[in-house]
Amino acid sequence: MKHARIRYQGDVHNVTVNDDHSVTLPNGETLAEQQVEWLPPAHGTVFALAINYADHAAELSFKAPTEPLAFLKSPSTLTGHNAVSVRPDNVDYMHYECELVVIIGKTAKNVKREQAMDYVAGYTVCNDYAVRDFLENYYRPNLRVKNRDTLTPIGPYWVDKEDVPNPHELTLRTWVNGELRQEGNTRDLVFDIPALIEYLSGFMTLSPGDMIATGTPEGLSDVVPGDEVVVEVEGVGRLVNWIVSEAGYEASLG
CATH class of the missing domain: 2.30.30.370 (FAH)
Structure with missing residues (x-):
């Protein structure tokens, strides 16, 4: 459902x-x-993962991390399906990131990986845009890169865990103006879903509605105002949004 x-x-x-x-x-x-x-289809804290695909690490000339590189997303950065995302004026490079998102279904603390999937309610899709101009360290993206208003579309909906038999064998794709730009598969996750739940719940409590954005594969490219960006995770959903300029967005708000 x-x-x-x-x-x-x-x-x-x-x-x-x-x-x-x-x-x-x-x-x-x-x-x-x-x-x-x-x-956004769920309420809760959003956790995001940096460099959690082996091919993406190679794309950036980095070694895969030895433990999850997690950071938080602020509520203001979230937006929904068929919405706009604001590219800041006077930046050189802003790219999409198609990601599978795990939605937590019940309180999780000190969960072992063998039981971790019991705490999953379902899955959704996000596009975790990044403004690379402000990137100081790929391992720890700073706030200006990853927590800007409107730059994390998520949705359109979430699907029950039972409707996704194997979340570790799903194709991810991104199209810009109808052109396929990115394609990967969740089989290439450095840290799979049980590992992420075990890691995060080991030092904090996860609550129902919390979301874990699991990272993006290789294939990033710049997007500019006027672009239509579509991200899709096989069997989960297809999320559409449009890039607008900062000046244009502010003008539309009056």
């Missing part, structure tokens, strides 16, 4: 998503995909 959070006529609803991407409100009313505002 596909679960989403949407805003319609000023109200936020938790809804189910149909095969044609229409949504069914709690009162039974069905709305088309374009009639609603798509919100």
Whole structure:
């Protein structure tokens, strides 16, 4: 089943998503995909992983890390499906990052990898944009690289764990204006989902609704205002958004 959070006529609803991407409100009313505002599909802390694909590490001429390189995402950086992401003015390089996101389903503390998948509720997709101009260290992306407003589209919905038989054998793809730019597979994760849950829950409590963005494979390229960017994780979802300029976005807000 596909679960989403949407805003319609000023109200936020938790809804189910149909095969044609229409949504069914709690009162039974069905709305088309374009009639609603798509919100991030879960509430909670967002954890992100740096250099968690072997091919991406090689792309950057780095060795794969020996322990997970995790950082947090602020709420203001999150946005939903069919939304815009703001490329800061006067920067040289901003790139997409297609990622599988794990949604935690129950409180997890000191979980061993053998039981870790019992704590997963389901999966969604995110595009963890990075503004590379401000990158000081690939191993520890700073706030100006990874926590800018609107630069983490996530969604459109999350799917139940049972609907994804093997999350470690999924193809990830990114298209820019219809051109395939990135393709990889979750089999190449440096630290798989059980390892990440064991690591994070070993020093902090994970709560229902927390999300773990598991990293991106190789194949990054610059995106500019006017670009349509589509990221897709096989069997999980397809997330669409558009790049706008900072000046244009501010003008649209009045």
